[in-house]
Amino acid sequence: MVIIGENIHILSKAVSEAINNKDKTFIQDLAKRQAEAGVDYIDLNIGPARKNPEIMAWLVETVQEVVDLPLSLDSTNPKAIEEGLKVAKKRALINSASGKTESKEQTMPLAVKYDAEIIISVLNDQGIPADAEARAESILDAVSYANELGIENERIWVDPIIMPVSVDQKAVREALEFMKMLEEMLPGVKSTVGLSNVSNGTPKELRGILNRTYMVMLDLCGCYSAIADAFDQELMALARGEMSEIKELIRKVMEGEDVDPNSLPPKERDYVKTAKVLWGDVLYSHTWLEL
Amino acid sequence: MAQWKVPVEAYKGRILEVTIGRGSKAVKIGGENVFAFNQTFDEGQWPNSPKVAVEVWDREPLGWSEGILKVYGDSVKDPAQWTKKVVDELSPDLLFFYLISTDPNEEDRSPDEAARVVKAAYEAAGGVPFIVYGVGNDSKDPEVLRKVAEALKGENLLIGPAIKEDYEPIAQAAKDFDHCVSSQAPMDINLQKEMDVKLSRILPKEKIVLDPLAPCVGVGLEYGFSIFERQKHAAVSFGDEMMQMPMLANFSFEVWKTKEAKENEKMGIMWEEMTAMAYLVAGANILVVRHPETYRRVKGMIESYKG
Numbered sequence: 001m002v003i004i005g006e007n008i009h010i011l012s013k014a015v016s017e018a019i020n021n022k023d024k025t026f027i028q029d030l031a032k033r034q035a036e037a038g039v040d041y042i043d044l045n046i047g048p049a050r051k052n053p054e055i056m057a058w059l060v061e062t063v064q065e066v067v068d069l070p071l072s073l074d075s076t077n078p079k080a081i082e083e084g085l086k087v088a089k090k091r092a093l094i095n096s097a098s099g100k101t102e103s104k105e106q107t108m109p110l111a112v113k114y115d116a117e118i119i120i121s122v123l124n125d126q127g128i129p130a131d132a133e134a135r136a137e138s139i140l141d142a143v144s145y146a147n148e149l150g151i152e153n154e155r156i157w158v159d160p161i162i163m164p165v166s167v168d169q170k171a172v173r174e175a176l177e178f179m180k181m182l183e184e185m186l187p188g189v190k191s192t193v194g195l196s197n198v199s200n201g202t203p204k205e206l207r208g209i210l211n212r213t214y215m216v217m218l219d220l221c222g223c224y225s226a227i228a229d230a231f232d233q234e235l236m237a238l239a240r241g242e243m244s245e246i247k248e249l250i251r252k253v254m255e256g257e258d259v260d261p262n263s264l265p266p267k268e269r270d271y272v273k274t275a276k277v278l279w280g281d282v283l284y285s286h287t288w289l290e291l
Numbered sequence: 292m293a294q295w296k297v298p299v300e301a302y303k304g305r306i307l308e309v310t311i312g313r314g315s316k317a318v319k320i321g322g323e324n325v326f327a328f329n330q331t332f333d334e335g336q337w338p339n340s341p342k343v344a345v346e347v348w349d350r351e352p353l354g355w356s357e358g359i360l361k362v363y364g365d366s367v368k369d370p371a372q373w374t375k376k377v378v379d380e381l382s383p384d385l386l387f388f389y390l391i392s393t394d395p396n397e398e399d400r401s402p403d404e405a406a407r408v409v410k411a412a413y414e415a416a417g418g419v420p421f422i423v424y425g426v427g428n429d430s431k432d433p434e435v436l437r438k439v440a441e442a443l444k445g446e447n448l449l450i451g452p453a454i455k456e457d458y459e460p461i462a463q464a465a466k467d468f469d470h471c472v473s474s475q476a477p478m479d480i481n482l483q484k485e486m487d488v489k490l491s492r493i494l495p496k497e498k499i500v501l502d503p504l505a506p507c508v509g510v511g512l513e514y515g516f517s518i519f520e521r522q523k524h525a526a527v528s529f530g531d532e533m534m535q536m537p538m539l540a541n542f543s544f545e546v547w548k549t550k551e552a553k554e555n556e557k558m559g560i561m562w563e564e565m566t567a568m569a570y571l572v573a574g575a576n577i578l579v580v581r582h583p584e585t586y587r588r589v590k591g592m593i594e595s596y597k598g
Contacts, residue, residue, distance in 0.1 A: 166481055169481075281529075282529075282531070283480065283481070283484055283525045283529065283531050283533075283534065284481050284484070285481050285482070285483075285484035285485040285488060285533070286481070286485045287484070287485050287488040287489070290488065291488065291533065
């Protein structure tokens with residue numbers, strides 16, 4: 001699975017300070033460590049950056065000085081994305097556009113102008129679509145708009161928008177079903193997710209297992225990539241296709257085979273319990289691993 | 292010729308049977324492996340019809356409808372006499388005894404005094420089981436409920452609410468003095484499950500009743516309904532063992548706070564009655580009502596259905 005390292009993120013206080021102080025060393029260190037961890041892209045998340053969209057250019061140049069990976073330019077502000085695209089050496093990934101009118105008019109054309117790849121989410125002017133069908137409808141509309149602009153499917157990464165399991169367990173399963181339908185719906189498109197969102201609201205020490213299990217499940221449903229924590233070593237190993245026995249157990253849960261978690265060693269047990277929750281077989285609570 | 296049979300859908304799970312009170316008037320709730328009133332065919336059993344509790348306070352009520360006060364007369368000045376009056380008038384399944392005087396922001400009555408008042412009322416009730424509720428204050432409730440539990444040791448009350456912040460001491464008191472406890476989560480099925488998991492490490496599951504909070508008509512009934520329904524689904528359809536405790540719908544307080552109920556008694560009764568019916572259909576095993584007329588109507592409906 002292709003991993004976009006999420007660790008340069010404006011919501012992190014240290015990152016936010018480093019960006020404000022233009023602390024090159026801090027940012028470059030974060031970038032290098034993610035590259036060493038084996039990510040394929042590095043995400044540069046600067047939030048809306050209303051007052052200083054040009055900061056994206058500084059960030060791109062800073063990171064390019066030390067790593068040779070393509071970058072994901074992550075902002076809700078098209079101006080900031082454009083600043084980044086102007087200076088990016090490798091073909092960059094726009095993160096992200098959606099079916100919102102503003103996004104169609106301002107963000108999508110950037111992919112044409114700068115020959116970039118682009119993430120398009122299922123979001124539209126009405127918000128997040130309620131179910132799998134509405135998601136499909138929304139993405140078909142947004143992608144066909146992009147196609148008309150001249151952005152071919154191969155450059156489009158579809159994002160179904162992941163909901164936290166502690167908020168909407170049903171939507172977690174629906175995103176998986178959406179992934180399964182995607183190739184047929186839009187042949188040639190890639191896909192990606194903001195993986196860590198699945199564990200938002202869950203106690204910190206339990207987030208990793210949710211993220212990792214969900215990544216494997218997404219992979220099994222044909223998902224191409226995930227924006228994820230590069231410093232979770234087990235996650236990176238799973239993304240590289242290691243620990244195939246874990247993947248096999250998760251596949252069994254998804255195929256409805258009877259897997260008794262309590263017959264397994266602790267690590268396998270936790271993956272199976274988590275897969276059952278994410279697949280919707282077991283009602284979520286913060287205590288799911290203790291049952 | 293072989294006789295055609297209606298195809299039967301069986302469910303995976305069953306609600307636990309919980310007993311509240313002791314002796315001949317003890318009530319059993321739960322035990323069903325079907326949805327509410329859903330015993331038309333042979334899908335399963337619904338052995339214990341829902342029970343209705345009548346609300347009584349530990350002090351003279353403030354702001355109660357004239358119509359209710361007329362029924363109870365001067366008895367409401369003393370919780371024990373009031374309790375006796377309710378029992379004589381209605382023979383209710385249970386009494387819901389609300390310790391409103393213990394609220395630290397109001398009268399701040401001491402735990403010892405609260406226990407004394409509950410005990411006097413309980414003794415006047417002639418064996419009708421008690422639900423005893425604190426005000427939901429996580430520093431005061433544990434002290435108060437522990438004293439109450441101790442004073443009525445072994446009487447198998449339902450005490451609560453045990454919330455995220457104070458479930459441990461309250462469940463421990465219920466365990467030490469042989470009572471049941473209510474597990475309250477603020478309209479959140481995932482939090483409810485977490486509470487149940489934690490409580491069931493302290494007490495047997497057969498000593499736990501769920502209180503998901505039950506807003507009345509006009510202030511979010513539809514949300515409450517959906518939570519009750521989903522919890523019952525998790526328990527019965529999906530067989531989730533941590534959701535299989537019976538559920539309490541406590542809405543009378545909210546009903547009689549609405550403008551409509553305050554202004555017009557007849558409307559208040561209908562308001563309370565309709566809320567009660569909704570929660571019955573959603574799967575509640577115990578209801579709490581305030582107006583005697585509501586009690587009669589709701590009981591009548593339950594009885595006629597059984598009939």
